[in-house]
Amino acid sequence: MRLAETTFATYDGLTVAVDRILRSAEVHASEQCLVAGAQPVRIAQFASGRRVARAAASTLGYVIEAIGSGPGGDPLFPDALVGSISHTRRHAVAAVGLSTHYRAIGVDVDDDRPLEPAATGAIASPAEIAVVMRVVSGTAPLLGASITFSLKEAIFKCQFPALQLRDLDFRDVLLSAPDGVTLRARARRPDSRLSELLVAMQLQVLKIGGARVCLALVPR
Template identity: 30%
Template sequence: MIPILPTCCTPLDAHWPLPFVLPDTVLLSTHFDPSQLAIDDFLRSAIAPPASIQRSVAKRQAEFLAGRVCARAALQQLEGLNFIPAIGDDRAPVWPSHISGSITHSTGRAAAIVAHKTQWRGLGMDLENLLDHDRAERLAGEILTQPEMQRMAAAERDQLAQWVTLTFSVKESLFKALYPIVQKRFYFEHAEMLEWTEGGEVRLRLLTDLSSEWCSGTELDAQFAVQDGQLLSLVSIKA
């Protein structure tokens, strides 16, 4: 039996929202409305909520459900796999051992991307609401390194909010892509956004040693897109 879509979610969207399409991946998204979450939405979509989700508010339940619906459908499309990633002890989704994947959600929108590890070793995707100028200014010191702060100061004032949102988001995506590989936590100060273009290209650099392969000074590419007041970023590590 094909699971029914939860009442709180729109039909899944296979549109690729980022500037550069990744071959051999599946990315699906949905919009969700916590106020439309029905009492039987988990049952009807055949997704068992973990205890921590059962105890949480409607917003958290809806975003969890929307993300897992996207993840299951993406795995189904990738290789016919009927699998729902559990929440690991480290709070990250637990994927099948041969799969790379990432789930993200922000206000009213959720998405998941999956691929075989033989194609993509690591995938990290993050969706954020664009910060307003005042909040971006307040958070900059927590998110940005000193060189990033200097580059931001030299940029146009009206770019500040996007700059800080983007820096936050790509560092989140970097963590999601690398943590399953290195099995070591790292934080905002351990990576630096070197440059970004209006076309959605980003260059990042590690500022700490995570393993013999992923050491300080290693540079990686990311990409991003802004739509409807939200910024989506993706870090992908080729096999």
């Protein structure tokens, strides 16, 4: 479904909205303090992200004017909603769900830009990248690390409202597919607070509106 330039994907109690970064996107008056002094590119990314978040919320029956920021920069939604926002240089994406359906949501967007080979070792093991390439059909070898990075970013965003872990390293989360088709995450330290949340977390990789979207969801 398309409304203006925004592409929507809807699920049970959840909407993902994707659009291009718009230089003309306006910052709500009460959000301007969050980007005071920022460069025009950053302001456009911020405003575009809030714009698609409001559009996603509207499909769930909620009209939102301003979306604040929490202590970690996470977007603050009304109690009835839970959500996450991400952007690249080209796209803004928001995933917004009903809080009756989801405890936490994390989203990250990828424009299919390969990571520098030197960076991949700090993000994941070759085995993790191979799993992602196997599960996400049509993944080119150079994009496996990029999608793995994006998945872990979504996981970090998903955990933050509940656990507020700020010092997580990419190697603290391990990706696998025990059944060969479903991506799962586990904590490197099984006794950590993160471990219990990851057991309940669902991971998805979607292609929406020309962008690759990685979702991390903790259902009720």
